[in-house]
Amino acid sequence: MVTYRIREYRPGDYEVVRDLFATGMSEYMPTLCVHMLKQPWLILVLACTFCLLLASSRSLLLPILALTLLLAVGRQLLGYIWSMYIERCLQEDLLDIQATYLDDKRSCFWVAEVEDCVVATVGARPSEEHQEELMLKRMSVRKDYRGLGIAKALCKTVISFAQERGYKSVVLNTLMVQREARAMYEGIGFQRYRHYVLPTVYGRLANCTISKYRYDVPSVD
Numbered sequence: 001m002v003t004y005r006i007r008e009y010r011p012g013d014y015e016v017v018r019d020l021f022a023t024g025m026s027e028y029m030p031t032l033c034v035h036m037l038k039q040p041w042l043i044l045v046l047a048c049t050f051c052l053l054l055a056s057s058r059s060l061l062l063p064i065l066a067l068t069l070l071l072a073v074g075r076q077l078l079g080y081i082w083s084m085y086i087e088r089c090l091q092e093d094l095l096d097i098q099a100t101y102l103d104d105k106r107s108c109f110w111v112a113e114v115e116d117c118v119v120a121t122v123g124a125r126p127s128e129e130h131q132e133e134l135m136l137k138r139m140s141v142r143k144d145y146r147g148l149g150i151a152k153a154l155c156k157t158v159i160s161f162a163q164e165r166g167y168k169s170v171v172l173n174t175l176m177v178q179r180e181a182r183a184m185y186e187g188i189g190f191q192r193y194r195h196y197v198l199p200t201v202y203g204r205l206a207n208c209t210i211s212k213y214r215y216d217v218p219s220v221d
């Protein structure tokens with residue numbers, strides 16, 4: 001039985017928090033590749049390339065080599081785009097965690113630690129759309145400490161904080177690849193209220209869908 005403790009972020013946690021977030025997000029690369037390979041336009045491009053090369057070369061070798069090359073280049077490109085996304089997050093709120101989350105009493109950042117070692121993170125700050133909504137962000141649990149209820153406990157910490165500070169709800173976004181996270185939020189009682197494809201060129205090409213969730217916080221009285 002692993003015993004963990006949830007506490008507020010301290011400046012000394014900076015590197016491990018950023019690393020936990022980046023590692024957690026990097027893990028989605030294989031799922032992202034599978035997601036891309038299911039896109040009809042990509043299947044069509046690959047099938048047409050294969051058939052055209054087969055018809056023109058009358059050999060299986062060239063189309064197989066060409067497809068392998070295309071898939072390898074695609075994998076590299078996807079990896080590059082995904083790492084740019086992770087880097088952008090690290091340059092946003094995670095660049096100065098203290099200033100973003102702890103210098104304002106309507107925000108907070110927590111870590112879970114096991115034997116003085118930080119194994120999970122979560123942040124919360126007012127949503128940019130509605131100030132009465134608290135946005136849950138940067139939930140990440142180290143791989144070897146998953147399935148122990150740590151994420152659930154961190155979520156509950158955020159909900160209690162929202163209640164204490166008088167927020168009406170806790171909101172969050174998930175990407176289409178974050179299946180475990182969605183199951184966890186739904187298990188706690190978060191309701192999906194919006195689901196849309198990211199309105200950018202990359203978003204449409206990758207069919208990158210965002211699900212927005214909300215948890216209505218009961219008032220204290």
Ligand SMILES: CC(C)(COP(=O)(O)OP(=O)(O)OC[C@H]1O[C@@H](n2cnc3c(N)ncnc32)[C@H](O)[C@@H]1OP(=O)(O)O)[C@@H](O)C(=O)NCCC(=O)NCCS
Pocket residue numbers: 024025138139140141142145146147148149150151152153173174175178179180181183184185187
């Ligand atoms: C999603 C994540 C935070 C879950 O952390 P965790 O500590 O393992 O979650 P918990 O142990 O608290 O599990 C809570 C619930 O999550 C769901 N869940 C967790 N792992 C799951 C899995 N592999 N498959 C399906 N559901 C899963 C279950 O509903 C579980 O409830 P149960 O134990 O009653 O069945 C963790 O997998 C993670 O850090 N992933 C990478 C980063 C990420 O995706 N963050 C979310 C950003 S929105």
